[in-house]
Amino acid sequence: MIEIIVLLILLILGYGFGSYREKRHYQSILEREEQLRHIMLFESRFPPDIKTSGDAQLVQGNVVISADYFKIFVAGLRKLVGGRLRSYESLLDRGRREAILRMKEQANKAGASKIFNVKFETSSISKGEQNTLGSIEVLVYGSALS
């Protein structure tokens, strides 16, 4: 009985805080994306033949993000039948967009307007209980040019 109550409290806490923070985070991501839209990202290995000035500088952004209890629980249920784990998709999306924004902020501070050779890397730095999703690190880096 007590176990069920604890589980319910954890689920409610996870859902409440998790979805509130996700909403807030998306709001701030959208605002900052608008502010930094003038910085262009390119995945090409070589800069195109356009006028650039100054030297390249390595810029990077990283974020470690973790899922809330509710998301882990829902994903656990979803795993029984398979298919899309929507609760984790939004988590990775947020992490990646946040990392891009941090990289763009760094480039902005250095006075650059373009970032070339953008590379992404995602790694799981710790596992949760029973091998569930723990914390995930997203790293993005590239060369900034003005």
Added chain:
Amino acid sequence: MLLSNMEIIPQRKINKHLGLVQGSTVRAKHVGKDILAGFKNILGGELVAYTELMTEARDEATQRMVEQAESIGANAVLNVRFATSSVAQGAAELFAYGTAVVLEPERGVSEPTATPTSE
């Protein structure tokens, strides 16, 4: 020291190629931070302490790579790549590698990365 993950630098010539340089560090988390992160696994969201830890560790790996490049007389490291691997439960290795080169000096300027020029 100029760092870039491109293979060339626009408008600069590579005078000498000095080969691969690398730097790595293995870091473990602090128990206190780990317990706090456990709470965050219930509430979700960013783990700021971990983000800082990873940034710090990656800077250290980069620093070691730069030291190696300096010791062989390079003035730039091109094609820089990062890799992260979890070597044991609670410990991660951060690895940075790149190609050390000697770039042709810029006209009149000895330290190219010191002041970003904007027009």
